[in-house]
Amino acid sequence: MTLTGGCLCGRIRYHASAEPLWVCHCHCEMCRRQTGAPVATYVGFPAGTVKWLDNEPTRYRSSKDVERSFCPVCGSTIGFHRVHETNLSVGSFDAPEALPAADIWTGHVWFKEHIPWFDTADDWARHAEFPPERVEELNALSGQVIKG
Ligand SMILES: [Zn+2]
Ligand SMILES: [Zn+2]
Numbered sequence: 001m002t003l004t005g006g007c008l009c010g011r012i013r014y015h016a017s018a019e020p021l022w023v024c025h026c027h028c029e030m031c032r033r034q035t036g037a038p039v040a041t042y043v044g045f046p047a048g049t050v051k052w053l054d055n056e057p058t059r060y061r062s063s064k065d066v067e068r069s070f071c072p073v074c075g076s077t078i079g080f081h082r083v084h085e086t087n088l089s090v091g092s093f094d095a096p097e098a099l100p101a102a103d104i105w106t107g108h109v110w111f112k113e114h115i116p117w118f119d120t121a122d123d124w125a126r127h128a129e130f131p132p133e134r135v136e137e138l139n140a141l142s143g144q145v146i147k148g
Contacts, residue, residue: 005093007076012057014078016088018049023090023101025120028110034060034068035077038118039108041090042080043099047148050079050086065142083141086148107131 003020006013021044031040057069057078069079080087090096108114111126125131130138 003093003095003098005088006053007057007071007074007078007092009071009074009076011055011073012071012076012078013053013055014088014092015051015053016045016049016086017051018045020045020099020104021085022105022107023099024087024106025108025124026110027108027112027114029113030062031080031110032113032115034062034070035089038115039120040077040080042087043090043093044085044087045148047082047084047086050088065138065144065146067146081146081148082138083144083146084148109134 001019003016004014005016023041023043026040026042032038034040058072059067059069059081062068065082067081068077069081070077076092077089078092079089090099093099106124108124108126109130112128129135
């Protein structure tokens with residue numbers, strides 16, 4: 001499977017060649033501010049499986065283990081980068097309807113920060129923060145060089 005996508009103006013284009021790991025709605029305040037949306041929806045891929053075509057997005061280090069990326073021309077949100085994952089914003093895909101959401105991990109995280117009048121119609125689990133197994137995974141990788 002190769003999934004393609006990019007920003008609004010077309011400067012940033014990518015090919016994601018691996019099976020996606022998960023689709024996640026994040027309700028945290030940082031994602032809200034960075035995307036300008038009430039919730040940020042990202043799709044996870046293993047580091048190294050997303051190829052940028054002509055240009056790479058600009059990155060902003062938003063916390064110790066995370067960089068967020070965007071198009072420097074049109075401002076579109078593109079990625080959320082960790083040591084082991086490149087996570088792409090769902091709105092940047094050419095065909096988000098093709099994502100195999102029914103077959104992979106899905107969920108809402110940081111639901112405790114959600115806007116009280118905003119939710120989505122789905123039966124995905126709503127986690128107050130990250131689920132415990134994700135916290136363990138991220139803590140084990142903390143402090144390493146971001147490769148995603
Ligand atoms: Zn752009
Ligand atoms: Zn978030």
